[in-house]
Amino acid sequence: ITGGAGTYVDAVAKEGIDTFITGEGQHHTFTMAEELGVNLIYAGHYATETFGVTSLANHLAKKYKLKKQFIDHPTGL
Numbered sequence: 001i002t003g004g005a006g007t008y009v010d011a012v013a014k015e016g017i018d019t020f021i022t023g024e025g026q027h028h029t030f031t032m033a034e035e036l037g038v039n040l041i042y043a044g045h046y047a048t049e050t051f052g053v054t055s056l057a058n059h060l061a062k063k064y065k066l067k068k069q070f071i072d073h074p075t076g077l
Contacts, residue, residue: 004045009033023048046075 006025013036020038023045033040054070061068 006040006042009036009038009040013038021048 004024005022006029008022009020009025009029009032012020013033018037018039019041020033021041021043024042025040030040050070050072057068057070060066
């Protein structure tokens, strides 16, 4: 789940998911994930959202023969 979805750790555990990748989350969700047996990866808010935007841009550019430009400006989050 992109962005800051760390609060969904309990929900993914109930679904039997063993690895959860999201942008960011609160500190207590790390402990919760550990207790629930869920591998938790906080990959950064920016990094988990930009791949979707760039994929969509590539798709639309190819489909409609458009020029595209993605300005990569990491925020550190």
